[in-house]
């Protein structure tokens with residue numbers, strides 16, 4: 070009598086349409102080998118039974134020639150019933166998830182610290198809120214959380230049921246920050262896994278409510294927070310903020326590469342502190358050089374969304390808890406942020 074291995078060896082001589090043999094193709098199921106003969110199921114992809122008829126005939130002929138007894142092959146495009154060797158469906162790999170109730174997520178990133186990423190995030194969030202969008206702002210910068218100060222909120226968020234966290238709200242923006250979970254000024258020594266857990270907790274456990282867009286103010290650089298965000302959460306796009314200096318741009322490029330690798334679209338770049346206008350005489354100076362970010366954006370084929378001047382009013386407004394978009398909405402500086410917000414709405418990502 071032929072053994073199971075003998076039968077498989079014979080079947081391995083028969084080619085599958087997509088290349089390789091039919092055993093390697095994984096279509097031979099429920100193989101039964103007995104004294105009386107051989108029976109099995111050829112389970113082929115849906116709609117392909119016709120293409121597999123000649124292959125079934127070849128298998129029948131080869132087995133008959135080998136003298137294995139009666140040959141009974143059932144050709145089907147349906148999975149055989151359980152117990153007949155049906156392959157269990159593997160659970161689908163978990164890709165990036167949507168945050169419930171949140172339509173869009175935009176990550177604001179920078180390669181280097183101190184380039185104004187939080188200032189841009191706060192102003193963009195307030196600008197979108199002023200345009201009537203339902204906006205959330207998540208300050209994921211655990212090393213230097215600044216949104217509570219910029220949006221003028223303080224106090225600890227409540228958690229009435231011990232599971233969900235109630236966010237805070239000011240200037241029409243729903244806001245949550247790691248800075249609100251720690252004492253002000255306290256050095257936070259977060260390790261990678263803690264960061265990832267904290268970010269997921271902020272995204273999933275904070276009661277954001279229904280939002281058109283959630284802005285995420287990322288920590289500078291390309292660390293655990295950025296990676297976890299891109300892997301676990303569906304992000305509509307990123308905006309990279311940079312000052313015009315070469316060093317800042319060099320780091321910004323690293324951030325851009327990371328988002329590219331993680332399939333997060335780059336919505337555009339913002340040059341911050343691009344020019345300085347003297348408060349006394351109105352003279353314009355390019356303290357950090359000018360146009361570096363525009364050149365980089367052109368090279369990458371992404372829009373330069375704005376060139377924000379280095380301006381005392383921007384800093385005073387942020388430090389005072391009412392970003393310039395709120396405190397001086399008609400100023401040219403505020404208008405620069407409003408333009409970016411409008412562009413995001415026009416693009417359908419906010």
Ligand SMILES: Nc1ncnc2c1ncn2[C@@H]1O[C@H](COP(=O)(O)OP(=O)(O)OP(=O)(O)O)[C@@H](O)[C@H]1O
Nearest residue numbers: 182183184185186187188213378379380383384387
């Ligand atoms: N265009 C600007 N004009 C004047 N001051 C600015 C401007 N942009 C940012 N600043 C000021 O620079 C400082 C750093 O800005 P901000 O906190 O936004 O940077 P950041 O990139 O988020 O920094 P980090 O994430 O490293 O803490 C703040 O005091 C802010 O008010």
